[in-house]
Amino acid sequence: MTTPPHTDRKVGYARYTFRLRVSSIARRALSGEWDRCRWVWNQCVAESRAAHQAGQECGPARLDKLLTGWRAARGWLREGGSVPQQQTIRDFAKARAKAVKDIQNRVPVRQRAGMPRFKRKHAARPTLNYTRRGFRLRDGRLHLAGGIVLNTDAGPPGVWPGTSG
Numbered sequence: 001m002t003t004p005p006h007t008d009r010k011v012g013y014a015r016y017t018f019r020l021r022v023s024s025i026a027r028r029a030l031s032g033e034w035d036r037c038r039w040v041w042n043q044c045v046a047e048s049r050a051a052h053q054a055g056q057e058c059g060p061a062r063l064d065k066l067l068t069g070w071r072a073a074r075g076w077l078r079e080g081g082s083v084p085q086q087q088t089i090r091d092f093a094k095a096r097a098k099a100v101k102d103i104q105n106r107v108p109v110r111q112r113a114g115m116p117r118f119k120r121k122h123a124a125r126p127t128l129n130y131t132r133r134g135f136r137l138r139d140g141r142l143h144l145a146g147g148i149v150l151n152t153d154a155g156p157p158g159v160w161p162g163t164s165g
Helices: 024-054 060-073 082-104
Strands: 018-021 135-138 141-144 148-154
Touching (some): 024 082, 024 148
């Protein structure tokens, strides 16, 4: 068996900072996207609890299948992008796995990451996660999955426009 040739090419990551000007239309679209993702999160919590009561597994693969059914049955859910909704399921699965791992490792209760809970509209901060395929930058605009377009003031990486870096 041969070993692969050694390459000196380093793979790195770039980090960019943008200031977004969010119009009232884009703000409404982002708020709607957040509401749909929050609903998906809350459904994941309910399904996870029901599966636990029934003694069944509830992993991300099962939740992804359920998301397909939820999107087929609800037109308002289909209006949003599937990328942030799938990412919501991945985030939920990661949070649940961390909580289960803490229980199995007998981490003291006050140090444990608790099981994911329902998110209330006015108590939870609106956050959306997008994968690389969920957005693109084109012509000074940020295009998000679901047809949301935001204007950007692009600056050099790590520096806000209008500030010295």
